[in-house]
Amino acid sequence: MIRIQNITKRFGDYLALEGIDLEIEPGEFIALLGPSGSGKTTLLRIIAGLEFQDSGQVFFNGDDVSERGVGERHVGFVFQQYALFRHMTVAENVAFGLSVRRKDRPSKADIRARAEHLLRLVQLDGLGHRYPGQLSGGQRQRVALARALAIEPRLLLLDEPFGALDAKVRKDLRRWLRDLHKQMGLTSIFVTHDQEEALELADRVVVMDHGRIDQVGTPEQVYMEPATPFVSHFVGETNLLPSGIHVRPHDIEIVADGGLPVMIDNVFRKGGVWRIEGTIAQHDQVVEIDLDASLVAPAPGETVQIRPRRVRNFQE
Amino acid sequence: MPSHSPSTIKRPPGSWRQPSVLPGFRLTFGLSVTWLTLIVLIPLATIFMKSAGMGWHEFVQVGLSNRALAAYRLSFGTAAVAGLVNAVFGLLVAWVLVRYTFPGHKVVSALVDLPFALPTAVAGIALTAIYAPNGWIGQYLEPLGIKVAFTPLGIIVALVFIGLPFVVRSVEPVLADLGKDVEEAAATLGASRLQTFNRVIFPAIFPALLTGFALAFARGVGEYGSVIFISGNMPGRTEIAPLLIVTQLEQYAYNGATAIATVMMLASFGVLLALNLLQAARRRRYGA
Amino acid sequence: MTRRRTTTEGTAARRLLIALALAFLGFFLLLPLIAVFSEALKQGIGPFLDAVTSDDALSAIRLTLLVAAISVPVNMVFGVAASWAITKFQFPGKSLLITLIDLPFSVSPVVSGLIFVLLFGAHGWFGPWLAEHDVKIIFAVPGIVLATVFITFPFIARELIPLMMEQGKDDEEAAISLGASGWQTFWHVTLPNIRWGLLYGVLLCNARAMGEFGAVSVVSGHIRGETNTMPLHVEILYNEYDFVGAFAVASLLACLALVTLVAKTVLEWRFDIHGSAKH
Numbered sequence: 001m002i003r004i005q006n007i008t009k010r011f012g013d014y015l016a017l018e019g020i021d022l023e024i025e026p027g028e029f030i031a032l033l034g035p036s037g038s039g040k041t042t043l044l045r046i047i048a049g050l051e052f053q054d055s056g057q058v059f060f061n062g063d064d065v066s067e068r069g070v071g072e073r074h075v076g077f078v079f080q081q082y083a084l085f086r087h088m089t090v091a092e093n094v095a096f097g098l099s100v101r102r103k104d105r106p107s108k109a110d111i112r113a114r115a116e117h118l119l120r121l122v123q124l125d126g127l128g129h130r131y132p133g134q135l136s137g138g139q140r141q142r143v144a145l146a147r148a149l150a151i152e153p154r155l156l157l158l159d160e161p162f163g164a165l166d167a168k169v170r171k172d173l174r175r176w177l178r179d180l181h182k183q184m185g186l187t188s189i190f191v192t193h194d195q196e197e198a199l200e201l202a203d204r205v206v207v208m209d210h211g212r213i214d215q216v217g218t219p220e221q222v223y224m225e226p227a228t229p230f231v232s233h234f235v236g237e238t239n240l241l242p243s244g245i246h247v248r249p250h251d252i253e254i255v256a257d258g259g260l261p262v263m264i265d266n267v268f269r270k271g272g273v274w275r276i277e278g279t280i281a282q283h284d285q286v287v288e289i290d291l292d293a294s295l296v297a298p299a300p301g302e303t304v305q306i307r308p309r310r311v312r313n314f315q316e
Numbered sequence: 317m318p319s320h321s322p323s324t325i326k327r328p329p330g331s332w333r334q335p336s337v338l339p340g341f342r343l344t345f346g347l348s349v350t351w352l353t354l355i356v357l358i359p360l361a362t363i364f365m366k367s368a369g370m371g372w373h374e375f376v377q378v379g380l381s382n383r384a385l386a387a388y389r390l391s392f393g394t395a396a397v398a399g400l401v402n403a404v405f406g407l408l409v410a411w412v413l414v415r416y417t418f419p420g421h422k423v424v425s426a427l428v429d430l431p432f433a434l435p436t437a438v439a440g441i442a443l444t445a446i447y448a449p450n451g452w453i454g455q456y457l458e459p460l461g462i463k464v465a466f467t468p469l470g471i472i473v474a475l476v477f478i479g480l481p482f483v484v485r486s487v488e489p490v491l492a493d494l495g496k497d498v499e500e501a502a503a504t505l506g507a508s509r510l511q512t513f514n515r516v517i518f519p520a521i522f523p524a525l526l527t528g529f530a531l532a533f534a535r536g537v538g539e540y541g542s543v544i545f546i547s548g549n550m551p552g553r554t555e556i557a558p559l560l561i562v563t564q565l566e567q568y569a570y571n572g573a574t575a576i577a578t579v580m581m582l583a584s585f586g587v588l589l590a591l592n593l594l595q596a597a598r599r600r601r602y603g604a
Numbered sequence: 605m606t607r608r609r610t611t612t613e614g615t616a617a618r619r620l621l622i623a624l625a626l627a628f629l630g631f632f633l634l635l636p637l638i639a640v641f642s643e644a645l646k647q648g649i650g651p652f653l654d655a656v657t658s659d660d661a662l663s664a665i666r667l668t669l670l671v672a673a674i675s676v677p678v679n680m681v682f683g684v685a686a687s688w689a690i691t692k693f694q695f696p697g698k699s700l701l702i703t704l705i706d707l708p709f710s711v712s713p714v715v716s717g718l719i720f721v722l723l724f725g726a727h728g729w730f731g732p733w734l735a736e737h738d739v740k741i742i743f744a745v746p747g748i749v750l751a752t753v754f755i756t757f758p759f760i761a762r763e764l765i766p767l768m769m770e771q772g773k774d775d776e777e778a779a780i781s782l783g784a785s786g787w788q789t790f791w792h793v794t795l796p797n798i799r800w801g802l803l804y805g806v807l808l809c810n811a812r813a814m815g816e817f818g819a820v821s822v823v824s825g826h827i828r829g830e831t832n833t834m835p836l837h838v839e840i841l842y843n844e845y846d847f848v849g850a851f852a853v854a855s856l857l858a859c860l861a862l863v864t865l866v867a868k869t870v871l872e873w874r875f876d877i878h879g880s881a882k883h
Contacts, residue, residue, distance in 0.1 A: 050500055070500070070503045070504050071503055071506050071507070071508070074506075077500070079501055083495060083501040084498075086520065086602055088519075096507070096515075097505030100502075100506055132602075134602075148504070151505055151506060332695065333694060334693070336693050336694070337777055338692050338776050339785075339786035340688060340692075341692075341693050341695075343685070344684075344686070344689040347681075348682060348689055348705075349701070352686075352757075355753055355754055357704065359719040359720060359754065362719055408621065408628070409628065412621055416622055424629060427865070430865065432811070433861035433862075433865050434636075434637070434815070434858060435815025435816070435854075435857045436815065436817050437817040437836075437838050437839055441850055442636035442637070442639040445639045446636060452639060453635075473632075476632055477633070480632065480633070537712070538710075538711065538712025538714070538715065539712070539818075540712065540817065541817035541821075558715070558818065562714055565718065568727070570727055574718070577714075581711060584711070588710050
């Protein structure tokens with residue numbers, strides 16, 4: 001179990017993290033989700049021991065590792081740009097962590113066998129002799145993962161693991177990583193600014209903003225019951241209606257009368273729904289509505305009445 | 317690495333370059349090739365033509381005489397030693413400039429280029445003033461039995477001065493570009509700082525270091541101005557190859573001068589060619 | 605506390621490395637620079653001024669300025685033309701051309717002088733013809749200029765090529781598509797883009813042109829008051845054991861070097877021409 005207790009970190013005058021508390025169960029797959037500057041990467045690096053907190057503690061299985069350097073923490077870290085060693089072959093990259101061990105270093109043959117096994121695991125068998133420069137982005141990403149796994153870490157940390165990939169590879173790799181996590185059961189934390197990625201992959205999502213944790217919960221919880229206006233806006237889409245009501249586009253229905261009058265500006269097809277963009281007449285406020293595609297969409301220029309089906313009110 | 321497949325390139329009839337909307341190719345290309353030919357290629361070719369004209373026997377006799385061989389040994393030997401010294405200290409200086417901040421950082425960084433900017437003759441007399449037996453440092457070395465000026469050691473000192481910026485300026489950008497994340501990755505995998513340097517950082521900057529060494533070496537072999545004041549110019553002992561060329565010229569021994577110049581040029585071109593091939597092979601191998 | 609920084613050394617190691625590097629630079633670079641000025645002013649300001657204002661010194665200064673005033677603009681025109689052809693067009697043999705431009709860098713200065721002696725000297729290929737028409741190149745100013753142009757040939761082109769390569773040709777293509785002529789495009793689009801890089805190249809080219817010794821020494825003939833540049837004048841004074849005189853003239857050249865370094869640093873710093881030296 002990983003326990004993070006009251007972590008605070010400043011960079012000069014800038015408060016990067018403030019009073020962070022978090023507990024992670026063994027085998028969990030956790031997403032640290034937030035916009036840039038939310039402190040998510042700093043938190044990940046503090047857990048790894050690449051950065052040190054100003055105050056607070058980090059425990060691995062009850063063991064206080066707060067003051068230990070990264071080399072002693074035994075964590076696997078996958079860097080955003082992979083940080084592969086360009087002058088080493090793929091196999092040498094993967095074997096690096098084993099070959100620099102000063103005690104209990106496995107034999108050369110063992111190291112080679114282990115590297116081969118890992119390359120099979122990440123589906124790169126046969127590419128061990130190549131250099132990172134000769135691989136595609138997705139392949140490099142998997143080499144970075146294999147290299148991190150080689151030291152048999154007690155915790156796997158991934159910094160924006162799909163950030164540098166194009167959309168298609170991203171999706172494939174996402175699915176593959178989820179399967180790999182299921183198969184290995186290694187406690188893993190990844191940082192992302194992409195809510196879709198977080199919701200799809202993680203067992204629990206930690207939503208961060210301005211150096212604080214806004215909400216920790218399952219993807220279902222953070223989406224359906226956002227704890228703060230920020231979470232509501234950052235995870236999924238949200239309309240802010242007059243009098244501070246937050247409502248998702250698909251939680252709005254068009255009614256015959258008694259609703260809020262909305263002037264339709266634009267209608268287009270978005271996947272299985274009509275996406276309707278309109279303006280609330282009295283308030284000059286933009287609203288987005290998703291309407292089931294089997295219904296007849298209103299035409300631009302029309303005025304319709306809307307009513308939220310399901311709303312959240314946040315007490316500020 | 318052609319970026320277009322041949323079929324997509326439509327060249328206007330009679331043109332061997334790819335079409336462009338920009339004007340001025342004829343003018344600028346013509347001007348530069350003409351100028352290059354007149355100023356560089358034809359003059360350089362005269363050396364080889366004159367060498368070719370003198371016959372193998374004479375070429376060997378004057379170009380590989382004992383005195384000439386001693387001069388090559390000295391020039392190449394001192395340039396190699398100075399290059400190695402610069403590889404070590406140039407790497408150190410580059411490291412310190414890239415990695416650390418300290419008061420006067422900018423001044424020190426600018427000072428590294430001094431050998432590029434200071435005329436070689438000035439460097440030569442200054443180094444002699446310092447290392448002559450009665451010089452600033454020389455007077456303290458003399459009682460210890462260490463002679464710098466007027467010995468091969470003095471030549472090495474001059475070539476270290478001349479070559480340092482080549483190494484520093486070759487290594488610096490590569491060291492600066494070397495991502496911090498690569499070192500962090502090594503640390504997360506349990507490597508010690510020394511292991512990280514030996515196995516991750518050094519191999520990454522080695523090609524640049526080699527380039528710097530080769531440039532400093534090639535420059536050192538041909539260096540004249542800074543060396544002749546400090547070397548003492550004793551034939552067979554401290555007479556460098558460029559000086560031997562000058563001596564031959566002063567005696568109107570044009571064939572001798574030409575033969576020695578040819579040997580030196582072939583050697584420097586050889587070094588630079590080897591370096592280029594090495595780097596090209598490396599680039600192919602690492603696919604970068 | 606065992607917080608180990610992952611990407612830097614401990615304070616002690618850091619200080620040691622800095623101290624080593626500074627000591628090395630101090631001994632090998634700073635000390636010679638100090639020695640030049642100190643030796644020049646050894647006997648006070650009077651002998652220093654006498655040395656730098658002597659007729660021979662003044663004529664050496666004049667010649668040095670003349671040589672630089674010819675070779676720098678000539679190489680500037682060449683450098684810009686070559687960079688334009690190389691960076692704005694695709695043609696076979698481009699990398700060969702770049703290699704050939706760099707050639708003078710890998711030739712010993714002495715050899716650079718020798719080739720012009722072989723061409724234009726009394727026993728050279730064109731020697732007899734030149735003598736017949738009473739044209740003097742070797743042991744005269746034209747020879748010094750030629751050798752200097754050869755030595756400084758690559759300086760400006762090699763600053764501009766990487767810079768213009770990086771800038772690409774979008775701006776120029778945009779200008780042409782808006783109806784600008786080739787010259788207009790060059791003056792109003794390209795030149796403003798490359799001016800700092802060009803200045804940087806000019807600076808280095810000028811420093812070398814004024815300070816070149818080996819090549820010039822071979823072709824000059826060392827005629828006092830006529831074919832002596834400043835570096836050659838330094839040598840003559842030094843060989844005559846006029847050390848104060850030699851160092852006095854040398855200190856002028858050292859000042860030129862310092863001005864060059866300061867200007868270069870300011871350029872790098874203000875305009876970020878060269879975050880890194882690209883080769």
